[in-house]
Amino acid sequence: SECREWALLELQGVLEIQPSAQHLPLNAFSIGSLCRSQQEKYYFTIGYHELEGKKVSLKKPMLVLQKVLREDPIDVESSPVVLSTQYPTQVQKTSELKAIGIIRHKILFKTRPKALISK
Amino acid sequence: MGNASILELNVDSSLEVYYGETFGSEDLKLLEVDEPILQEILDRGASGEELDTKSETGGKRTASAMAAATGHLELVEVAPNFEKLKSLLSERLYGEDTDSMDVEESTSGLYTWDDLLEKLQLSEKELQEGLKSLAAVQVGGFWRLVDKKYMHCVFELILLNAMQHDWSLQGLKEKEVVSALMADGYSAQIVIHCLATYGQRVSLAFEAGIASNGSYDLDSHVWELNERHVCLHYANQLLSSASRWRVDDFVDAWQQNLPSGVQASLDMLKGKILIEKLGSDSWLYPFSVANLPSNPAERFAALFRERPRWEWEDLEPYISDLRAPGKSVDALLLKYTRRTQPTAETPPIFTAR
Numbered sequence: 357s358e359c360r361e362w363a364l365l366e367l368q369g370v371l372e373i374q375p376s377a378q379h380l381p382l383n384a385f386s387i388g389s390l391c392r393s394q395q396e397k398y399y400f401t402i403g404y405h406e407l408e409g410k411k412v413s414l415k416k417p418m419l420v421l422q423k424v425l426r427e428d429p430i431d432v433e434s435s436p437v438v439l440s441t442q443y444p445t446q447v448q449k450t451s452e453l454k455a456i457g458i459i460r461h462k463i464l465f466k467t468r469p470k471a472l473i474s475k
Numbered sequence: 476m477g478n479a480s481i482l483e484l485n486v487d488s489s490l491e492v493y494y495g496e497t498f499g500s501e502d503l504k505l506l507e508v509d510e511p512i513l514q515e516i517l518d519r520g521a522s523g524e525e526l527d528t529k530s531e532t533g534g535k536r537t538a539s540a541m542a543a544a545t546g547h548l549e550l551v552e553v554a555p556n557f558e559k560l561k562s563l564l565s566e567r568l569y570g571e572d573t574d575s576m577d578v579e580e581s582t583s584g585l586y587t588w589d590d591l592l593e594k595l596q597l598s599e600k601e602l603q604e605g606l607k608s609l610a611a612v613q614v615g616g617f618w619r620l621v622d623k624k625y626m627h628c629v630f631e632l633i634l635l636n637a638m639q640h641d642w643s644l645q646g647l648k649e650k651e652v653v654s655a656l657m658a659d660g661y662s663a664q665i666v667i668h669c670l671a672t673y674g675q676r677v678s679l680a681f682e683a684g685i686a687s688n689g690s691y692d693l694d695s696h697v698w699e700l701n702e703r704h705v706c707l708h709y710a711n712q713l714l715s716s717a718s719r720w721r722v723d724d725f726v727d728a729w730q731q732n733l734p735s736g737v738q739a740s741l742d743m744l745k746g747k748i749l750i751e752k753l754g755s756d757s758w759l760y761p762f763s764v765a766n767l768p769s770n771p772a773e774r775f776a777a778l779f780r781e782r783p784r785w786e787w788e789d790l791e792p793y794i795s796d797l798r799a800p801g802k803s804v805d806a807l808l809l810k811y812t813r814r815t816q817p818t819a820e821t822p823p824i825f826t827a828r
Contacts, residue, residue, distance in 0.1 A: 361482060363481035363482050365481075365492070382494040382498055383493050383494045383495065383496060383498070385493075386491035386492055386493050387491075387492045387493060387494065388491075388492055389489050389490070389491055389492070390481065390484065390489060390490055390491075390492050391488070391489035392484045392485065392486050392487070392488060392489070393486070393487070394486060395486060400492075416507045416508060416509060416510070417507075417508060417510060417513055418505050418506060418507050418508070419505070419506045419508055419513070420503060420504075420505060421503065421504045421505070421506055422501055422502060422503055422504075423502035423503075423504070453504070458513070459505070461482075463481075
């Protein structure tokens with residue numbers, strides 16, 4: 357099964373949408389600009405704040421798991437008791453965790469944001 | 476972020492980061508994993524709350540469980556739990572009634588290897604280990620637990636026949652044992668299972684292999700009974716006949732019941748009996764580790780209820796089987812007991828924390 361590598365940006369803080377934009381769909385505008393200035397050095401500009409970060413390897417890789425609800429038809433022949441209803445097949449609901457991504461590195465932003473507004 | 480372009484971002488370039496189309500509607504969890512098992516998990520999904528790894532890495536680690544914490548999961552090791560296996564197999568114990576029936580009437584409550592793998596969160600190796608530790612036997616494709624009383628009964632008969640026919644316990648001929656017991660209505664499979672549980676096959680003995688006319692009998696398996704099991708068998712009979720015994724009386728009765736050549740020692744009963752000094756006499760009574768909880772906290776609570784103070788020598792057999800992930804026996808002692816040692820010469824005493 358395909359499991360691509362995902363990128364992880366770690367921020368310390370909360371992303372808030374301006375009241376004037378709250379009626380818009382989430383992906384109508386970008387969160388910010390990500391710039392790679394050096395091999396391991398990145399800048400993330402959100403609104404008028406600039407965050408400086410660096411790329412680090414995770415000590416242990418992380419899997420991105422998605423909960424998937426499955427409905428499988430039950431093989432009526434093999435069950436000792438059959439519930440008689442108008443539906444032709446009985447289903448068995450199971451939940452599965454599907455691995456949809458791997459994360460091996462993160463870009464960690466932990467320094468104090470720099471305000472880009474000039475007085 | 477599912478977009479690979481962040482990973483591919485070159486030096487001196489930038490891109491805009493957006494919320495994904497499905498952001499907020501997916502039920503996602505992050506799970507930290509060790510590299511060695513990463514590949515395995517990638518090959519299969521996991522159902523419910525437990526991840527099952529079919530292979531073992533490094534001896535002790537076996538099944539894993541996940542603890543959820545606001546979207547971030549940690550892979551925590553747990554020791555394999557055979558309680559569920561035991562309860563499944565206990566639904567229909569193989570006992571006195573079963574042996575005389577040729578065909579089982581219904582197969583409900585009976586489980587094959589595949590059934591067990593499917594129902595339990597155990598790897599194949601663990602299932603094998605579990606079946607072995609429970610002394611389960613495969614009969615007609617189903618794994619069965621034999622009723623304990625029934626097993627003791629069959630064992631007793633084997634021992635009686637051995638004494639009657641003057642067979643050596645180190646060289647029991649399978650053919651002879653099986654035919655003697657089959658005459659009393661016991662099935663060959665159960666007799667052989669009993670021999671395997673209480674002993675082991677030995678390499679073909681020279682005398683056993685050669686028949687009287689000089690031909691080599693290739694079908695002749697030979698079994699050696701484990702001396703400790705023989706001793707325990709008779710010890711258990713004595714222990715169930717009285718609630719407590721004066722130690723000297725017990726040792727005498729025990730030795731007397733044993734087949735000749737078999738030597739008993741109280742050490743064999745470690746983890747099964749406790750000895751108490753009352754005045755000038757020593758008394759023993761049954762106290763089996765098998766009846767105690769397997770969870771460490773509950774185990775220590777039960778032990779300290781029985782006795783407030785324990786010497787290491789007495790305590791050791793009652794905690795040596797405890798398995799807690801990443802915790803050695805010393806760590807468990809540190810967590811659940813208080814250790815005192817009045818003088819350097821006296822042995823250390825353990826009390827409840």
